[in-house]
Amino acid sequence: MVMINDSHFPLFETKKAKGSLIYKLFAVSNFVGIIFIWVYRATHIAGFTDGGKLIWIGMFGAELWFGLYWIFTQALRWNCVYRQTFKNRLAERYENDLPDVDIFVCTADPTIEPPMMVINTVLSVMAYDYPTEKLSVYLSDDAGSDLTFYALLEASYFARHWLPYCKKFKVEPRSPEAYFRSELSQLDADQVKALASVKRLYEDMENKVELAKRLERVSKSALLEHKGFSKWDKFSSRGDHDTILQVLLDGKDAEVKDIEGCRLPTLVYLAREKRPQHFHNFKAGVMNALIRVSSEISNGPIILNVDCDMYSNNSQAIRDVLCFFMDEKKGHETAFVQFPQNFHNITKNDLYGGTLRMISEVEFHGLDGYGGPMYIGTGCFHRRDTLCGRKYTKGFTIDWNKNITRKTGESVQELEERIKGLASCTFEENTQWGNEMGLKYGCPVEDVITGLSIQCRGWKSIYFNPERKGFLGVSATTLDQTLVQHKRWSEGDLQIFLSKYSPVWYGLGRIHFGLIMGYFNYCLWSPNCFATLYYSIVPSLYLLKGISLFPQVSSLWFLPFAYVIAAEHIYSIIEFLRAGGTILSWWNEQRMWLYKRTSSYLFAVMDTIFKLMGYSNSGFVISTKVADQDVTQRYEQEKMEFGVTSPMFIILSSVAMINLFCLFGILKKMIVIGEFKSVYETTALQILLCGVLVLINLPLYNGLFFRRDKGRMPSSVTVKSVVFAVSLCTCFAFL
Numbered sequence: 001m002v003m004i005n006d007s008h009f010p011l012f013e014t015k016k017a018k019g020s021l022i023y024k025l026f027a028v029s030n031f032v033g034i035i036f037i038w039v040y041r042a043t044h045i046a047g048f049t050d051g052g053k054l055i056w057i058g059m060f061g062a063e064l065w066f067g068l069y070w071i072f073t074q075a076l077r078w079n080c081v082y083r084q085t086f087k088n089r090l091a092e093r094y095e096n097d098l099p100d101v102d103i104f105v106c107t108a109d110p111t112i113e114p115p116m117m118v119i120n121t122v123l124s125v126m127a128y129d130y131p132t133e134k135l136s137v138y139l140s141d142d143a144g145s146d147l148t149f150y151a152l153l154e155a156s157y158f159a160r161h162w163l164p165y166c167k168k169f170k171v172e173p174r175s176p177e178a179y180f181r182s183e184l185s186q187l188d189a190d191q192v193k194a195l196a197s198v199k200r201l202y203e204d205m206e207n208k209v210e211l212a213k214r215l216e217r218v219s220k221s222a223l224l225e226h227k228g229f230s231k232w233d234k235f236s237s238r239g240d241h242d243t244i245l246q247v248l249l250d251g252k253d254a255e256v257k258d259i260e261g262c263r264l265p266t267l268v269y270l271a272r273e274k275r276p277q278h279f280h281n282f283k284a285g286v287m288n289a290l291i292r293v294s295s296e297i298s299n300g301p302i303i304l305n306v307d308c309d310m311y312s313n314n315s316q317a318i319r320d321v322l323c324f325f326m327d328e329k330k331g332h333e334t335a336f337v338q339f340p341q342n343f344h345n346i347t348k349n350d351l352y353g354g355t356l357r358m359i360s361e362v363e364f365h366g367l368d369g370y371g372g373p374m375y376i377g378t379g380c381f382h383r384r385d386t387l388c389g390r391k392y393t394k395g396f397t398i399d400w401n402k403n404i405t406r407k408t409g410e411s412v413q414e415l416e417e418r419i420k421g422l423a424s425c426t427f428e429e430n431t432q433w434g435n436e437m438g439l440k441y442g443c444p445v446e447d448v449i450t451g452l453s454i455q456c457r458g459w460k461s462i463y464f465n466p467e468r469k470g471f472l473g474v475s476a477t478t479l480d481q482t483l484v485q486h487k488r489w490s491e492g493d494l495q496i497f498l499s500k501y502s503p504v505w506y507g508l509g510r511i512h513f514g515l516i517m518g519y520f521n522y523c524l525w526s527p528n529c530f531a532t533l534y535y536s537i538v539p540s541l542y543l544l545k546g547i548s549l550f551p552q553v554s555s556l557w558f559l560p561f562a563y564v565i566a567a568e569h570i571y572s573i574i575e576f577l578r579a580g581g582t583i584l585s586w587w588n589e590q591r592m593w594l595y596k597r598t599s600s601y602l603f604a605v606m607d608t609i610f611k612l613m614g615y616s617n618s619g620f621v622i623s624t625k626v627a628d629q630d631v632t633q634r635y636e637q638e639k640m641e642f643g644v645t646s647p648m649f650i651i652l653s654s655v656a657m658i659n660l661f662c663l664f665g666i667l668k669k670m671i672v673i674g675e676f677k678s679v680y681e682t683t684a685l686q687i688l689l690c691g692v693l694v695l696i697n698l699p700l701y702n703g704l705f706f707r708r709d710k711g712r713m714p715s716s717v718t719v720k721s722v723v724f725a726v727s728l729c730t731c732f733a734f735l
């Protein structure tokens with residue numbers, strides 16, 4: 001008899017994108033076009049007055065930047081790869097030797113991150129299809145809120161019913177709220193009954209938590225029932241309190257069981273110590289405290305981190321990820337597996353481009369082809385030892401089952417007391433934490449800089465984007481929130497570019513050159529503001545003066561401009577539609593492209609400069625995950641939400657108004673004065689640019705002048721931007 005040994009079959013497979021030759025031909029043709037544009041600018045500078053020369057050089061500078069940036073974007077498209085896993089092989093070979101997995105959920109503010117949302121995320125990750133005694137879930141609460149603790153306590157009771165329900169009926173998704181919201185059809189009688197009962201328990205829990213939230217305190221009976229609340233006795237404020245560490249469920253205890261008698265995962269609540277005189281380093285500080293505390297409780301060799309709004313949407317995700325880590329041939333190279341950030345509250349035409357569609361569906365696959373995606377925080381599985389600073393060494397194999405052994409005879413309370421110092425403010429003094437160990441401090445995107453340094457230590461990462469999304473979170477529902485979030489991201493990425501860990505000097509020679517170029521795309525997001533602002537203001541203003549900044553329609557030099565503009569836009573639409581978007585959402589995405597570049601990025605650059613000069617410290621503005629009812633309603637109707645007086649809006653409105661005036665000016669000239677033909681002949685491209693800018697800003701004009709609801713543009717912004725635009729245009733037309 002022949003024994004079939006299939007252990008040489010890999011646990012995962014990597015495929016290259018199809019049609020890459022066609023793409024490369026297209027890219028080359030586009031590049032030729034770009035070169036012609038550069039040549040045109042370089043050779044046509046003469047014939048202007050001195051002021052005119054400067055404007056011309058500005059155009060050249062902008063086009064040089066756009067062209068170079070376009071080259072960087074090629075790194076994200078040249079070599080896309082797609083991953084597939086074989087979970088059945090994993091089960092055949094390793095079902096009894098699966099490693100422990102520690103899951104970190106972070107929350108920081110019970111008002112903008114409601115406790116019900118947080119515990120839904122917690123429950124969804126507790127319910128992974130994975131041996132429960134090998135799972136540990138840690139909730140870090142940076143607000144140290146007893147309300148969040150109360151909700152988690154209630155969740156620990158509800159889990160006893162929820163986990164068996166999920167497993168028995170194999171349901172998806174396993175966040176109760178999302179599951180109840182989904183369409184549930186074709187259930188058999190058995191399940192209908194079970195569903196009704198589990199739903200009733202959920203609602204009981206929800207009522208209790210909501211009541212406590214309304215009353216702003218936990219009920220007396222609950223306080224008495226659980227000794228854990230006594231840890232709040234000495235609590236003075238969110239920024240000044242002792243470590244609160246509570247093991248709510250101890251998975252190592254065989255007595256901790258669900259209603260069917262099966263073991264439960266470990267569940268831990270942690271509020272790290274906070275003191276006014278100690279800086280807490282935001283989420284990076286949280287993660288490092290969690291790494292240390294968990295190392296004494298469960299010490300799982302695999303760590304998953306999710307933000308509190310990102311529930312697990314795919315109960316198989318851990319098994320998928322283990323296919324990458326445990327693959328006999330390649331597994332030892334992989335430091336982390338990043339899932340895309342997907343969202344459950346995106347409307348049909350994605351007004352704010354919150355899907356991040358091109359990033360998730362194209363660009364990260366491109367990075368993956370050159371050594372792996374960036375680490376972007378939530379939805380990422382890490383090897384614990386790598387995250388703690390271990391270098392990559394060829395041939396090193398890890399013992400996945402080296403479990404932690406608890407001190408014999410130590411009770412859970414004794415354990416809590418013994419290790420709570422690991423989350424104290426002073427623990428990291430004179431250590432490498434935040435530097436060579438754990439997540440790096442000092443950057444608003446702690447994740448990206450940490451991931452880069454891991455890759456520079458020789459590790460690979462993997463981008464996994466399965467059909468059924470791994471995680472779903474809450475995307476920003478207002479324009480202001482979107483712009484603020486992008487400001488933080490682009491600012492952080494720029495700071496990395498300028499830091500010691502810059503992909504340029506730190507990455508060179510350590511990671512693939514394609515990956516360095518890939519990083520450029522994100523690190524250089526914010527400097528895009530200059531070229532974009534220039535391009536969206538100056539050519540329009542020169543229309544008013546009747547001065548042409550582009551080649552005439554009849555000139556041969558017109559061709560490269562026409563080709564690059566047409567080719568890039570057609571390509572971008574096709575790429576977008578293929579990634580599952582709609583035409584209208586593409587159009588909305590173009591608008592957000594403009595808005596981010598002219599506002600978020602500008603402020604990011606300015607703040608970075610201030611920071612370099614030592615004037616300011618970049619913070620971390622936590623994204624709101626809830627909205628008022630009327631805001632939500634407008635979001636669902638895809639009406640752009642302004643509402644607040646943000647300085648970013650003044651810029652957006654001013655640019656929009658300038659273009660509107662310029663377009664009026666030129667139309668008047670063409671129609672009233674009748675210079676149609678000559679104006680068209682000399683300034684067709686400028687009119688096109690100005691016209692498109694007006695067209696894309698239609699929702700903004702609506703918000704400035706016509707809307708009456710609360711989401712309209714505040715009148716102070718309207719006044720300021722109109723005054724500014726009028727004065728600029730008058731100066732320009734008459735001086």
Ligand SMILES: O=c1ccn([C@@H]2O[C@H](COP(=O)(O)OP(=O)(O)O[C@H]3O[C@H](CO)[C@@H](O)[C@H](O)[C@H]3O)[C@@H](O)[C@H]2O)c(=O)[nH]1
Nearest residue numbers: 106107108142282283286307308376377378444445622623
């Ligand atoms: O002092 C803090 C600040 C934030 N958080 C938590 O960090 C997470 C991310 O914050 P959020 O405001 O939602 O930021 P996003 O911009 O949505 O997050 C993305 O970008 C961040 C880097 O800017 C990463 O840390 C995140 O993982 C990634 O999802 C949330 O769970 C917060 O509760 C803390 O625990 N402590």
Ligand SMILES: [Mn+2]
Nearest residue numbers: 307309473623
């Ligand atoms: Mn978030």
